Amino acid sequence: MTTPLHHHTRTRHPIICGPMYPCSNPELVAAASAAGGIGIVQPVSLTFVHGHDFRAGLRYIRSLTDRPVGMNALIESSSRAYERRMEEWVDIALEEGIRFFVTSLGKPKWVVDRVSKVGGVVYHDVTERKWALKAVDSAVHGLIAVNSRAGGHAGPKTPAELMDELGELGLPLVCAGGVGSPTEFIDALRLGYDGVQMGTRFIATTECTAAQPYKQAIVDAGEDDILLTERVTGVPLAVIRTPYVERLGTRAGPIARRMLRGRRSKRVMRTLYALWSGWKLKKSSYDESGKRDFWQAGRSVAGIHDIRPTGQIIGELVAAARSAGVLPADPRDQAER
Numbered sequence: 001m002t003t004p005l006h007h008h009t010r011t012r013h014p015i016i017c018g019p020m021y022p023c024s025n026p027e028l029v030a031a032a033s034a035a036g037g038i039g040i041v042q043p044v045s046l047t048f049v050h051g052h053d054f055r056a057g058l059r060y061i062r063s064l065t066d067r068p069v070g071m072n073a074l075i076e077s078s079s080r081a082y083e084r085r086m087e088e089w090v091d092i093a094l095e096e097g098i099r100f101f102v103t104s105l106g107k108p109k110w111v112v113d114r115v116s117k118v119g120g121v122v123y124h125d126v127t128e129r130k131w132a133l134k135a136v137d138s139a140v141h142g143l144i145a146v147n148s149r150a151g152g153h154a155g156p157k158t159p160a161e162l163m164d165e166l167g168e169l170g171l172p173l174v175c176a177g178g179v180g181s182p183t184e185f186i187d188a189l190r191l192g193y194d195g196v197q198m199g200t201r202f203i204a205t206t207e208c209t210a211a212q213p214y215k216q217a218i219v220d221a222g223e224d225d226i227l228l229t230e231r232v233t234g235v236p237l238a239v240i241r242t243p244y245v246e247r248l249g250t251r252a253g254p255i256a257r258r259m260l261r262g263r264r265s266k267r268v269m270r271t272l273y274a275l276w277s278g279w280k281l282k283k284s285s286y287d288e289s290g291k292r293d294f295w296q297a298g299r300s301v302a303g304i305h306d307i308r309p310t311g312q313i314i315g316e317l318v319a320a321a322r323s324a325g326v327l328p329a330d331p332r333d334q335a336e337r
Helices: 004-009 026-034 043-049 054-064 080-095 109-116 129-137 159-169 182-191 212-220 243-248 254-261 265-285 299-303 310-323 331-336
Strands: 015-017 038-041 070-074 100-104 121-126 142-146 173-176 195-198 226-229 237-240
Touching: 004 142, 015 026, 015 310, 026 038, 026 054, 026 310, 038 043, 038 054, 038 100, 043 054, 043 070, 054 080, 070 080, 080 109, 100 109, 109 121, 121 129, 129 159, 142 159, 159 173, 159 182, 182 195, 182 299, 182 310
Parallel strands: 015 038, 015 195, 038 070, 070 100, 100 121, 121 142, 142 173, 173 195
Antiparallel strands: 226 237
């Protein structure tokens, strides 16, 4: 136990396999946890994409590893029905023994209240200080600092800028974005982060069930191949530049922009985006033909050069960090050898 993140996750290594729609399949979540990090269950991926009843899916993951796993609660809602479903999922996760939660969007207080009663912890995704302060008001236990190098919904700040803004808040900070290689892992720890959350690197693994063309696109892409598009969710989303993305364009249309500015119409527009993007990303990510080349990824692609088992990747990161002196040696490693 070397950082607050170790204590909160009850894991050996300060590495989170971040929740990804649609790529957080149960085998990947379990592999990250089994390797000493922590895999985070993304409920919509588990149920809608991979076809599991939520409770049965959690138990399936438990059959693959006895190490801790976490859950992602995306709490900004487009409907009351979704809110009720998320509340149900959180309660089931608690009943099944999950004690580490990552919340995204919205106000996480209701999740904190539920989770804290049974000794669990909540880390909240933030992209800048004003959102972090709202999370602090909700009594979260830590912050996932989503930076400008992240895949999915990236933030506007660099890792160093976020550390400068959030370091004084007194909460554990996790660097999310731009970590795909041992060097980047070491750099994040040297900046003062308690750990990292990685997504793109874990798509290019043998345990991830995403289509092979998607994985190979991550291996082949460079940093300049990542661009931001508003055409999926209405807010900038980091994707790999492909012919399809370039044909589609990256700017939301004028009607969508106008609706996203209205208090009531915003909810309607986000519901429409969620339905369209959920279908689109699911189809694209699991299309083995590679013709639906609409793939999320972050700028960490620059450091990703192969498709390997999750355990090998985590082992390489940790070994490099220990050699660099930013993580202490673990006597259990010697005992296991």
